[in-house]
Amino acid sequence: MDKFFNAESIVVIGASREEKKVGNVILKNLVNNYNGKLYAVNPNASEILGVKCCSSVSEIKDSLDLAVIAVQADLVPRIIKECGKKKIKNVIVISSGFKEVGRYSLEKELIKALNKYKVRAIGTNCLGIYDPNSRIDTLFLPYDRLKRPRIGGVGFVCQSGAVGSTILDLAAEENLGVSKFISYGNATDIDESDLIEYLAKDDDTKVICAYIEGVADGKKFLYAIRETAKIKPLVVIKGGTTTSGAKAALSHTGSLAGSAEVYFGAFKQAHAIKADNFKDIFNFLKIFERCNKPEGNKIQIITNGGGFGILCADYVAENGLSLAELSKDTKKILKKKFPKIVVINNPLDLAGDATDERYRIAIEAMNNDKNVSIILAVVLYQTPLLTDGIVDILLESKKPVVVVATGSSLIAPIRKRLEANGLAVYQFPEDAVKSIKALVEYYLP
C-alpha cells in the first residue's frame, strides 16, 4: 500500500493534450506538484506539458511504482495487463463506466487481470489520492477551483469523488491538515476496510474520516472499524441511509447501500463516531485534531455575551452533557477579583465590557479547579475591549478549550490566529457543543 503514497515514479496512462480533459488535468497537477519521475502514455502524442509520451508502458525503460489510468472503461483490462507485464504493482483507475452503469462483466474482467498480475488497484470510478507529504495528487480538479489542504493529521477515505473533493476543499478553507486522502469509488479491488486499516497504522494520521455509500464485505468492515477505533478516532458518514438515497447510490458507485440501522448499529458497536451531515464532519475532525483526551466531562462556559451563555447552557443540556459546578474556593476568588456585574456561575458571564484580563482571571481559576474538565469559551470579538492578547490567554489553559468566535470576515483574523495556535474554534455554539459531545463520548465512553 505504501507505494501508492510514496511512489518515486508515476505514469499517467491516458494523458491528454486537451485542456480541462481528465487526462490533462491529472498530468498538469502532477507536473506542478510532484517531485518524482513522471511519465505519460498517449499513442497520439510525443509530448504533453513537457512530459515525454510513449504509446504504451512497455516502451518506458525505467521501473514504475504507480500508474494512474484515465482511459475509456473498455480499454482498462488490457492496460492492467500491460502494467502487470511491466511489473507495476500499484494502479489507480480513475476511469468510470463499470458496475455503476451496470457493466458488471467488464468489472469482472478487470478484477481477473488484477489478480493474474498481482496488481493492486484503487478505483475504479474515483479521484484517486492526494498526499500533501509526497505531493502525489491524482485529483482531476484544477487548483484554481479546488483548494488542497496543508499537511496535518486527518486521513480521508471517500467513496464519492464529489463528496471527497469538496471535503478536501473545505478542509483547506478551515485550516484542517491532511495526512492522506483517498477517493476509492467502486472499490473494485482495494476497499474501504483496507484503506481504513492502512490509515489506522499510519503514524501521520491522527484522526480518520470515512464517507461510505455501500460495503460489500460487512464482516471485514466491522472488524476494520472496530480495530481502528481502538487506536484512533474514526468519524464515519454514510450515504444512502434512506430508500431514495440508497437507490441513487446504486447508480453512483454500484453500491448496495444496505439498511441504515445495520450500519448505524455497526458504527456504535465499533465505537466509531457517526456524522449525520457535512457540518458534523468538520466539527468533529476539528475537535479531534486539536483537543486531547479530557480528564472528565464537566464543562465550564465562559462568555462575554449573555445570550450566548444561555444558548451554550441549553445545548449542553440538550446534548446530555454536564455543566461544571465551580468549587467554593473558585467562587470566592472570582467574586473578589471581578466587578459586581460579573455573575459567578455557569455560564460565567464576563459581560460585554469584558477585557482580556477578565478572561485571564477566569482561565487561571479554572486551571486550579478540579471540578472543571473542559472549557467552552465564547469570545465575541465584536466588543470593543478585547484585544489579540486573548489568544495567549486561552493557550494558558491546562484543560481542553473549545472556542466559539461568531462573526463575519471582520473577525476572521482573530479566528485564524486562534486556529493557527491549535485551538478548536467554532462559528456557532451548537457546533462547539455537539463536537464536545463527540469528544467526550469517544474518550470517556
Added chain:
Amino acid sequence: MDKFFNAESIVVIGASREEKKVGNVILKNLVNNYNGKLYAVNPNASEILGVKCCSSVSEIKDSLDLAVIAVQADLVPRIIKECGKKKIKNVIVISSGFKEVGRYSLEKELIKALNKYKVRAIGTNCLGIYDPNSRIDTLFLPYDRLKRPRIGGVGFVCQSGAVGSTILDLAAEENLGVSKFISYGNATDIDESDLIEYLAKDDDTKVICAYIEGVADGKKFLYAIRETAKIKPLVVIKGGTTTSGAKAALSHTGSLAGSAEVYFGAFKQAHAIKADNFKDIFNFLKIFERCNKPEGNKIQIITNGGGFGILCADYVAENGLSLAELSKDTKKILKKKFPKIVVINNPLDLAGDATDERYRIAIEAMNNDKNVSIILAVVLYQTPLLTDGIVDILLESKKPVVVVATGSSLIAPIRKRLEANGLAVYQFPEDAVKSIKALVEYYLP
C-alpha cells in the same frame, strides 16, 4: 413607534469623550452615518466628535424626536423625567443595571417616570436599533468589528444584544438584507410582542426573526405571533429552553424563561417557524427572503456530484419531504438529449463532466413538468466544465430553486453571483433541505 426609526433629530444622553466607551461609540456611529440633527448631553464637555454638548436636554432649543440614553442606571429615572418635560416621546435606554442584576425597584421607578410623561422606551439593558434606511444606528459596537447589513427584507427583534449583534454581523456576511433591527433587552416598556406586531405591519419587512429569552405577557405574545404569522413568515429562536439555560437567562435580561414545551407549543399553534440554533436562523431567513410560495411540495434534485445527490435524497426523506417523480414525457426528452452516463432519475445526476448546457436542458424540462414544484440544484463548481453561465440558466427556472454550492473561498465568487441574483444558496445539502422543509411547512401547511 415610527419615530424610533424615522427620527429627524436625536440626542445622545451620556455622550463620552473617552474612546471605546459606550457613549462614545454610539455618538461616533451616529456622526458617521445618520443624516438628521444630532445633539449630545454631557455636563462636563462642551463638544464631542464635533457635536455640541449641553449639560441637560432642557438646554436644547430644537424639538427632539428620540433620545438615546447611556448613563449609569441610577440616573435613568431622572433623565426620563427631563426627557418628558422636553416632550421627547421616544427613548432608547442602553444602560444596564436594572432587574437583570436584581434591582427591581429601580426598574419600577423608571416605569413610573415613563408612564407619567407618556414616554415610550426600548430597553433597558439593550443595544437599541439599526435601521439601514434612516441610518439610525445606536449599537455600541464599532464598524471595524461589526458589519452592518444592506437594506433588505429581514426584520430582527432580539432580546440579547450579543446574539442580536452577531446575527447582524453574519447577516451582512451572508448578504441578507435588513429592514429594521431592534435589540430590546429587559423589555421594560416596549416588549417583543409590540415589536413583532410593528414589523408585521411594516412594508419593508418581508420576514421577521425573533430571539426571545422570556416573555412577561404570554397571552399578548401568543396573539402577536399568531396574527403576524398570518401576514408574513416569522422565525423564532428561544434561549433558555433548559433548566441551566433558563437560570442563566434570569441573570441576563431578568427574564423568567418558562417551560420550553409551552413556548414550542405556542410557536406551533401560531404557525411560527421554530429555529433550533443559529444555523437554522440564517438558513430559514435566506429561503424566505429569496423564495416565493411553491406550487406544491415535490422536489427534484439536479446534481453534478453523485454523492451529493445521494445525501440530498437522504435528507429529503429524513425531513419527511417528497421527491418528484418525473413525467414520462420528461424522461423521454431527457433520455434523448443526455449522454448515457446521465441517469434520468431523482436525483438527476448530470455527472462530473456536466456542462452548463446539461443544466439548461434539465431546468427547461422541469419548467414543463407539472410533477415538479421545487428544484434543489447542486452546483459543484469545482468541476472543470461549468462556467459562470450557470447563474442565468438557474434563473430561467419558473419554480423556486434552492442551490447547494459547496466549497472554499475559491468558489465564493460564483456563490456570491448566485446570491446577488436572488437565489437561495447553501454550503451544505442538509441546510438546503431543512430550509425547504421550513418553506413547505409555512406555505403549504
